[in-house]
Amino acid sequence: xxxxxxxxxxxxxxxAVALLTFGLAFLLTASAWWVSTELGRxxxxxxxxxxxxxxxxxxxKAFSLVQDAETGTRGYVISGRDEFLGPYTRAVAALPAxxxxxxxxxxxxxxxxxxxxxxxxxxxxxxxxLANGIETRRIEGLAGVERDAARSQGTSPGxxxxxxxxxxxxxxxxxxxxxxxxxxTRDRARTTRTELIVLTLFGSLFLGAAAAIVxxxxxLAARGxxxxxxxxxxxxxxxxxxxxxxxxxxxxxxxxxxxANPASARIFHSKPGELAGARMSELIDESALTEIExxxxxxxxxxxxxxxxxxxxxSTFTAxxxxxxxxxxxxxxxxxxxxxxxARRELEQLKEEFVSTVSHELRTPLTSIAGSLGLxxxxxxxxxxxxxxxxxxxxxxNSQRLVxxxxxxxxxxxxxxxxxxxxxxxxxxxxxxxRAIDGVQGYADQLHVNLRLALAEPTPVRGDxxxxxxxxxxxxxxxxxxxxxxxTVTVLVTREGEQAVLTVSDKGPGVPEAxxxxxxxxxxxxxxxxxxxxxxxxxxxxxxKEIAERHGGRLWFESxxxxxxxxxxxxxxxTDASGPGLRDRVLLVxxxxxxxxxxxxxxxxxxxxxxxxxxxxxxxxxxxxxGKFGAVVLDLRLPDGxxxxxxxxxxxRPETRxxxxxxxxxxxxxxxxxxxxxxDVADWMEKPVDPxxxxxxxxxxxxxxxxxxxxxxxxDDDRDIRELVAQALASVGEVISVEGLVxxxxxxxxxxxDVVVLDLELRDGPGLDFxxxxxxxxxxxxPVVVFSAQDTGDLGGSVAAVLVKSKTSLTGLAGAVRSxxxxxxxxxxxxxE
Amino acid sequence: MNRMLSILYVDDEPDIREVASIAFGLDGGxxxxxxxxxxxxxDALAEPGYRPDVIMxxxxxxxxxxxxxxxxxxxxxxxxxxxxxxxxxxxxAQETAGYLKLGAIGVITKPFDPMMLPVEVRAxxxxxxx
Numbered sequence: 001x002x003x004x005x006x007x008x009x010x011x012x013x014x015x016a017v018a019l020l021t022f023g024l025a026f027l028l029t030a031s032a033w034w035v036s037t038e039l040g041r042x043x044x045x046x047x048x049x050x051x052x053x054x055x056x057x058x059x060x061k062a063f064s065l066v067q068d069a070e071t072g073t074r075g076y077v078i079s080g081r082d083e084f085l086g087p088y089t090r091a092v093a094a095l096p097a098x099x100x101x102x103x104x105x106x107x108x109x110x111x112x113x114x115x116x117x118x119x120x121x122x123x124x125x126x127x128x129x130l131a132n133g134i135e136t137r138r139i140e141g142l143a144g145v146e147r148d149a150a151r152s153q154g155t156s157p158g159x160x161x162x163x164x165x166x167x168x169x170x171x172x173x174x175x176x177x178x179x180x181x182x183x184x185t186r187d188r189a190r191t192t193r194t195e196l197i198v199l200t201l202f203g204s205l206f207l208g209a210a211a212a213i214v215x216x217x218x219x220l221a222a223r224g225x226x227x228x229x230x231x232x233x234x235x236x237x238x239x240x241x242x243x244x245x246x247x248x249x250x251x252x253x254x255x256x257x258x259x260a261n262p263a264s265a266r267i268f269h270s271k272p273g274e275l276a277g278a279r280m281s282e283l284i285d286e287s288a289l290t291e292i293e294x295x296x297x298x299x300x301x302x303x304x305x306x307x308x309x310x311x312x313x314x315s316t317f318t319a320x321x322x323x324x325x326x327x328x329x330x331x332x333x334x335x336x337x338x339x340x341x342x343a344r345r346e347l348e349q350l351k352e353e354f355v356s357t358v359s360h361e362l363r364t365p366l367t368s369i370a371g372s373l374g375l376x377x378x379x380x381x382x383x384x385x386x387x388x389x390x391x392x393x394x395x396x397x398n399s400q401r402l403v404x405x406x407x408x409x410x411x412x413x414x415x416x417x418x419x420x421x422x423x424x425x426x427x428x429x430x431x432x433x434x435r436a437i438d439g440v441q442g443y444a445d446q447l448h449v450n451l452r453l454a455l456a457e458p459t460p461v462r463g464d465x466x467x468x469x470x471x472x473x474x475x476x477x478x479x480x481x482x483x484x485x486x487x488t489v490t491v492l493v494t495r496e497g498e499q500a501v502l503t504v505s506d507k508g509p510g511v512p513e514a515x516x517x518x519x520x521x522x523x524x525x526x527x528x529x530x531x532x533x534x535x536x537x538x539x540x541x542x543x544x545k546e547i548a549e550r551h552g553g554r555l556w557f558e559s560x561x562x563x564x565x566x567x568x569x570x571x572x573x574x575t576d577a578s579g580p581g582l583r584d585r586v587l588l589v590x591x592x593x594x595x596x597x598x599x600x601x602x603x604x605x606x607x608x609x610x611x612x613x614x615x616x617x618x619x620x621x622x623x624x625x626x627g628k629f630g631a632v633v634l635d636l637r638l639p640d641g642x643x644x645x646x647x648x649x650x651x652x653r654p655e656t657r658x659x660x661x662x663x664x665x666x667x668x669x670x671x672x673x674x675x676x677x678x679x680d681v682a683d684w685m686e687k688p689v690d691p692x693x694x695x696x697x698x699x700x701x702x703x704x705x706x707x708x709x710x711x712x713x714x715x716d717d718d719r720d721i722r723e724l725v726a727q728a729l730a731s732v733g734e735v736i737s738v739e740g741l742v743x744x745x746x747x748x749x750x751x752x753x754d755v756v757v758l759d760l761e762l763r764d765g766p767g768l769d770f771x772x773x774x775x776x777x778x779x780x781x782x783p784v785v786v787f788s789a790q791d792t793g794d795l796g797g798s799v800a801a802v803l804v805k806s807k808t809s810l811t812g813l814a815g816a817v818r819s820x821x822x823x824x825x826x827x828x829x830x831x832x833e
Numbered sequence: 834m835n836r837m838l839s840i841l842y843v844d845d846e847p848d849i850r851e852v853a854s855i856a857f858g859l860d861g862g863x864x865x866x867x868x869x870x871x872x873x874x875x876d877a878l879a880e881p882g883y884r885p886d887v888i889m890x891x892x893x894x895x896x897x898x899x900x901x902x903x904x905x906x907x908x909x910x911x912x913x914x915x916x917x918x919x920x921x922x923x924x925x926a927q928e929t930a931g932y933l934k935l936g937a938i939g940v941i942t943k944p945f946d947p948m949m950l951p952v953e954v955r956a957x958x959x960x961x962x963x
């Protein structure tokens with residue numbers, strides 16, 4: 001039977017039972033009420049009949065008195081003997097009482113009562129007449145009586161009255177008998193009706209009972225069916241659980257194992273049935289229990305985790321647990337799935353080692369091949385004939401392609417294992433676009449394709465610079481590869497709602513219809529005849545999409561009919577405090593609670609957000625997300641080491657090299673140490689701290705944010721140096737990096753920088769030529785820092801400092817630039833010059 | 834003028850040693866000496882009067898590997914402070930970070946661009962402020 005039909009039938013059965021119950025109950029109640037009413041009526045009828053008979057008897061009694069009196073009196077008149085007067089005397093005595101009884105009996109019947117009254121009058125008259133007759137006989141003897149009789153001529157008043165009385169009595173009797181007759185008729189009709197109804201009732205009850213029996217049988221049959229189905233299902237489940245490769249057991253609310261399947265016993269090396277009653281803590285690592293408890297309290301329905309499993313023989317294994325709650329929250333049982341994933345882990349480890357080893361073994365010979373080719377192409381071994389050069393260029397291009405392939409395979413391997421590390425920090429998508437364009441420029445030039453950054457809106461995002469450059473580089477090189485010779489690849493960086501979107505468009509042939517579904521899969525490559533023979537690894541877009549998704553973003557494309565393709569990289573816009581230009585969060589490293597509280601109050605009341613760390617360890621942990629903080633306020637004496645170690649750490653990492661550090665210490669002498677001065681400490685404050693000065697220092701160290709950030713124009717023809725300097729100066733202000741005098745002049749025209757960092761040897765002319773451009777402009781001279789390989793000595797004028805690349809560290813450069821954009825800080829103790 | 838740099842280049846692969854030698858030779862300001870193993874490098878450093886400005890160590894070498902050689906160098910006060918650059922074919926980000934933590938001033942991944950090699954090494958030296 002199909003389930004819906006079964007459900008429908010059950011529903012109709014339930015309805016029938018309900019109707020039946022209600023109907024029977026109603027019938028029974030109504031019948032009971034009706035029968036009781038009927039019985040009441042029958043009783044009333046019987047009473048009324050009884051009453052009528054009573055009346056008849058009384059009438060007859062009363063009439064008999066009169067008749068007896070007349071008969072007695074007649075005897076006396078004839079014989080003259082006194083003993084015949086007994087009935088008369090009794091009648092006279094009894095008559096009032098008899099009459100009273102009659103009146104009482106007929107009180108409810110006005111018509112009959114009238115006749116009773118008539119009868120009473122007549123009986124009284126009769127007795128009076130009898131009294132006259134007796135009197136006449138006693139005084140005058142029989143002659144008097146005969147005279148009276150003769151006088152009445154046969155119509156003696158006694159007879160007339162007697163006839164009258166008889167008529168009245170007959171009338172009364174007839175009335176009563178009629179009454180009795182009609183009552184009896186009514187009673188019979190009623191009885192018949194009652195019989196009929198009682199019969200109907202019994203019939204209904206019988207039918208109801210029959211229906212109930214049918215329904216009950218059907219219900220029992222259905223229930224039996226369900227029970228059998230449930231039993232079968234339970235057997236199936238049991239078989240499933242018993243046959244499962246995973247260990248499955250039920251953990252009761254007391255935390256003990258109720259039932260365990262054979263696989264559990266196998267996994268934990270125990271005998272079957274031995275696990276029942278065991279505690280979870282005997283089977284898995286304690287740390288996992290804490291984790292489970294935490295997740296359970298957080299309201300997780302299903303918990304998955306990896307931990308160490310403990311076998312009964314004391315050995316351990318890597319266990320994957322999946323735990324799900326069953327039943328109500330109050331007394332909850334848990335079903336636990338355990339899988340021994342040691343083998344899988346080992347295999348993964350082996351695969352990883354294999355891939356790593358192979359890539360190393362491949363790279364070593366490639367280094368020699370590519371290196372030798374590179375040297376020949378670079379004419380390190382003397383001039384090469386053109387024909388040979390073309391062949392060597394092919395060999396070099398392909399050895400590079402092999403390197404890319406190895407790198408991509410490694411990336412895919414790491415991505416799939418979730419082990420590709422990402423260093424997220426606030427950055428601008430437009431600057432990523434620029435860096436990728438710079439990187440692909442050479443390749444595009446070879447293909448005679450132009451790259452153009454057509455629009456770059458400010459787009460703060462969080463991301464890993466290198467990985468995002470990798471994504472955009474891939475999109476750009478694809479676009480260049482598929483562009484016609486002389487074509488242009490356009491890059492747009494825009495804000496769309498909550499998203500920063502980077503679009504790379506080409507005027508190539510578009511993505512073939514058949515390839516669209518596979519474009520982001522591994523080793524997916526379109527027909528390479530369109531790619532002008534420059535095929536790639538087929539992994540680039542797969543990697544790009546994975547990287548985009550790890551950033552919480554996405555990668556998609558449009559390829560309209562008629563050619564041209566646009567790839568879009570969308571990343572969530574970062575608008576909160578951790579975004580670039582809004583770094584008003586300060587890391588406070590101070591171990592004394594009182595001092596920490598004081599410094600925190602000072603900083604917070606000045607509008608800074610403060611994260612506190614009491615130890616070096618905590619501080620290092622906080623700085624794992626270096627983009628989060630605008631400055632570090634550092635106490636030197638910490639429980640687990642010297643605060644300056646942290647400063648040294650920060651200065652050695654490229655992403656934290658430029659972060660302002662303000663030292664708060666009782667030990668002012670250390671600030672004079674040249675080694676410490678190298679650390680570019682923004683300021684050195686002695687304890688006790690002057691609140692106003694601290695807030696002022698932090699504000700100035702972080703600098704004006706957003707629109708008001710100082711602009712630093714850096715001119716250098718070495719791309720690596722440009723990148724390094726941009727990173728080092730990121731916390732000082734907005735860095736505009738250009739490679740030559742032409743671009744520097746264009747930038748100057750567009751907007752005036754606050755400081756210029758200048759290399760002296762540029763491809764398109766001596767850097768010092770730019771000083772004239774700067775001096776030609778209106779307003780106060782723009783301070784210049786010369787950062788060059790040459791040591792030119794003092795240049796005077798607007799050149800504030802001459803730093804030699806091999807002698808000055810980047811932190812030194814950052815210090816110098818910072819002192820120029822915020823002169824007030826430049827004279828403070830400890831600021832590196 | 835670029836300052837003169839003296840480099841000790843240590844790699845067990847003779848081909849790569851030769852490529853590197855030619856590459857550094859292109860920069861007129863660099864003098865290069867090669868060693869085929871960590872042991873040979875330590876012997877060279879033991880010579881009186883030989884004090885290179887930079888030591889470049891291949892990470893994967895038989896017997897004494899790059900990090901092992903660095904540890905030995907650190908034990909000798911006369912050369913302990915010499916900046917070290919690792920060369921590796923295992924170009925994974927965590928590994929690179931790990932080598933930097935050992936105290937190297939930079940990591941060069943194989944295969945390298947021989948024409949850029951002198952420039953990169955000089956940039957690392959500049960960055961380290963050495």
